[in-house]
Amino acid sequence: MKQPDSNRPFVLSPRFQSLRWQILGYSLAIMIGISAISIILVYQYFAHSLYQQVNERLKVLADSAAHSLEAIKKDKNALINPPIRRLDGDGDLDLSWQNLQQSGQSIEWFDQDQKFLGKSGKLNFSSPLILGEQTLSGKPPIQLLTITVYNNKHSQGQDINASETYIVGYIRVAESTEHIHANLQRLLWGFSIGNLLTLGLIGFGGIILTRQALKPLAKSYEQLQQFTGDASHELRSPLTAIKTSVEVLHSHPERIHPQDWEKLTNILSATEQMKHLVEDLLLLARTDNDLDFMAQDIVNIPLEDLLDDVLLSLEPQAEQKAINVKVHYFQSVIVQGNAFQLQRLFSNLLNNAIKYTPSEGQIKITLQQEEKKAIIQIEDSGIGISAEQLPFIFDRFWRAESARTPQIKGTGLGLAIAESIVQAHEGKITVKSQLNKGSCFTVYLPITTHFQE
Ligand SMILES: Nc1ncnc2c1ncn2[C@@H]1O[C@H](COP(=O)(O)OP(=O)(O)OP(=O)(O)O)[C@@H](O)[C@H]1O
Ligand SMILES: [Mg+2]
Numbered sequence: 001m002k003q004p005d006s007n008r009p010f011v012l013s014p015r016f017q018s019l020r021w022q023i024l025g026y027s028l029a030i031m032i033g034i035s036a037i038s039i040i041l042v043y044q045y046f047a048h049s050l051y052q053q054v055n056e057r058l059k060v061l062a063d064s065a066a067h068s069l070e071a072i073k074k075d076k077n078a079l080i081n082p083p084i085r086r087l088d089g090d091g092d093l094d095l096s097w098q099n100l101q102q103s104g105q106s107i108e109w110f111d112q113d114q115k116f117l118g119k120s121g122k123l124n125f126s127s128p129l130i131l132g133e134q135t136l137s138g139k140p141p142i143q144l145l146t147i148t149v150y151n152n153k154h155s156q157g158q159d160i161n162a163s164e165t166y167i168v169g170y171i172r173v174a175e176s177t178e179h180i181h182a183n184l185q186r187l188l189w190g191f192s193i194g195n196l197l198t199l200g201l202i203g204f205g206g207i208i209l210t211r212q213a214l215k216p217l218a219k220s221y222e223q224l225q226q227f228t229g230d231a232s233h234e235l236r237s238p239l240t241a242i243k244t245s246v247e248v249l250h251s252h253p254e255r256i257h258p259q260d261w262e263k264l265t266n267i268l269s270a271t272e273q274m275k276h277l278v279e280d281l282l283l284l285a286r287t288d289n290d291l292d293f294m295a296q297d298i299v300n301i302p303l304e305d306l307l308d309d310v311l312l313s314l315e316p317q318a319e320q321k322a323i324n325v326k327v328h329y330f331q332s333v334i335v336q337g338n339a340f341q342l343q344r345l346f347s348n349l350l351n352n353a354i355k356y357t358p359s360e361g362q363i364k365i366t367l368q369q370e371e372k373k374a375i376i377q378i379e380d381s382g383i384g385i386s387a388e389q390l391p392f393i394f395d396r397f398w399r400a401e402s403a404r405t406p407q408i409k410g411t412g413l414g415l416a417i418a419e420s421i422v423q424a425h426e427g428k429i430t431v432k433s434q435l436n437k438g439s440c441f442t443v444y445l446p447i448t449t450h451f452q453e
Contacts, residue, residue, distance in 0.1 A: 012211065015288075016218040020210045028203055035195040039188070046187060050180045051143065055133055058105075058145040062173045065097040065107045066149045069169045072109050072117050079109075079118045104179075110170040123174050131170075140178035147171050229285030232278045239278060243271045273409070280413040283344075284396065287420040294338040294424040301342060303333045303367055303374055303445075310346045311365070314354060321359045330368035335445045337425050345421040348414040349378045349441050355408055356439070357382030372447050379440040385433040393431065394419045418443075 012020060071078040097107055097120070106121025114129050125142050127134065134144040149168045246268045249256065256264060286293050311325065318325050335342075353363045362381040367374070383402055385393060392398045397412040422429045426446050433439035 010215060010219065012214060012218050013222065013288075016214050016221070020214055023210050023214075024203065024206045027206060028199065031199055031202055035199065039191045039195065042191065043184065043188060047180075047184055050183070051177070054143045054175055054177060054180065055145065058143065058173045058175055059147075061097060061100050061105065061107065062145055062147045062171045064095055064100050065109070065171045065173065066147065068097065069109055069117075069149050069171065073111055073169065076118055079120060102175075104176040106174045108172040108174075110172065112167045112169050114170060117169070121174070123176055125174065129170060129172060135177075140176040141181055142174050143177050144172060144174045146173075225285055225288050228281055229289065232282035232285060235278045236275075236282070239271065239275050243268075243275055246271055273411075277411050277413070280411065280417055283417055284413065284420060287424055292424070294341050294421070297338050297340070298336055299339055300334050301337055301339050303335060303376065304329050306339065306342060307346060307365060307367060307376070310343055310350055314347065314350050317351075317354050318363070321354065321357070321361070323354060323357055323359070323361050323363055325363045325365065328364065328366045330366065333367060333369045333374040333447070335374050335425075335447055337445065338421075341421045341424070345418045345443070346376070346378070348418045349443070352414060353378050353380040353382065353439070353441075355410070356380065356403065369447070374445045374447055376443045376445070377440060379438065381438040384435040384437050384439055385431070386435045390431065390433060394429075 068078060101107060101120060104123070106119060106123040108119045109117040110129060111117055123142060125136055125138065125144075127136055127144065129146055130144075131146050131148065134146070136142040136144065148170055150165050151168050246264065250264055250268055253261065307327070307329075311327065315325075350363070350365070357363060357380045364377070364379045366377045366379075369375070385400060389400050393400075394415050395412075396416045399410060399412040403410065419429055422443055422445070426448075428444040430442045430444075431439060432442075
């Protein structure tokens with residue numbers, strides 16, 4: 001029996017490697033999603049609070065500038081020589097607009113007919129007078145605020161006694177938000193680079209972590225495979241001995257007591273089934289360990305001849321159920337592969353088609369070539385497989401409820417083996433099926449010179 005070498009460094013099998021990359025990929029995708037959402041939320045929060053600060057500043061400036069509107073209406077020189085501002089007790093900040101205005105801000109005064117009266121500040125923009133807050137996305141981007149000035153109160157939306165109140169004019173204040181844009185851009189870059197670095201570190205950590213996490217799992221899986229392989233291998237010889245002995249006994253009915261004849265026939269049939277099962281398990285254990293093991297006996301195989309051989313061996317079963325098997329070879333196709341295994345593959349598929357098709361049903365086998373692919377289809381008019389069960393049919397030991405009857409014998413390994421053989425030949429197997437209508441298995445085999453003869 002093969003003993004595992006405890007000194008050899010542990011290498012994850014391709015199956016676990018791909019699982020490892022899948023876990024890593026999913027966790028990174030989730031992390032990217034989370035960091036993208038957090039970047040957007042933080043960006044939105046900062047942008048909102050920075051713009052709110054601008055609007056607050058503009059409101060104070062507009063309120064302050066409103067006090068000069070009457071004076072500017074009377075004399076435009078009031079812009080250059082502003083009147084002295086006094087405490088008026090109207091509840092707002094009693095600072096003159098000259099003290100409040102910063103570079104990058106401008107103030108415009110309009111009369112009650114929205115006629116332009118004057119401007120302070122160098123910001124250039126053109127926009128119709130619109131009450132309230134406004135954002136201009138030019139160069140530079142500008143935030144605007146326009147308020148209505150009344151004779152006794154100077155803000156829009158306040159509760160005003162209508163009979164004594166009239167509009168004096170409008171004030172529009174503006175501020176360039178270029179600095180905010182620049183800050184937000186910096187924030188975005190900082191966050192993105194920070195997150196990228198974090199993701200890189202998480203990815204790097206993930207490579208080590210996933211390996212460590214999968215190692216015990218992969219080891220026990222490998223041990224299980226080793227056990228299955230070894231057990232099947234060890235069972236082979238005694239089983240062959242039993243089978244040979246029973247066959248010899250069976251070939252001499254005169255030596256057997258008539259009461260024991262049936263028992264002996266059952267032993268022979270059970271031994272054959274067991275041998276079949278052991279062979280299947282051994283093949284699966286081998287393909288699990290090394291997909292290339294089939295590459296040893298690679299030859300050119302004319303698929304027509306191979307399919308004819310398979311059909312010939314299963315014809316008696318089909319005839320027994322009066323199943324009509326039609327064959328349609330569109331052209332001769334030669335593939336490179338392991339003849340014994342390919343025979344096993346199509347034998348499993350055709351065997352299923354016969355097994356799961358009621359008497360007097362139909363089976364159609366087609367062979368054709370498309371570009372660099374051989375396409376073999378085995379279609380039956382049998383019991384079919386429901387859409388919910390279809391994803392499981394290639395699983396080991398899986399059998400549909402409808403197939404588990406005493407009349408239909410099977411272990412549930414046939415399709416798992418078929419899939420392994422197809423994969424070892426770098427091909428693909430697909431299935432389409434409808435319950436109570438039939439199934440169609442399609443095998444795609446590459447026509448390459450990949451294997452060395
Ligand atoms: N042509 C088919 N029509 C309907 N059901 C099918 C067909 N082929 C496979 N199945 C379903 O898929 C299951 C798995 O098939 P598979 O060939 O692996 O096992 P099995 O035929 O039950 O046993 P064995 O290992 O002897 O082949 C079957 O039990 C059956 O339920
Ligand atoms: Mg089968």
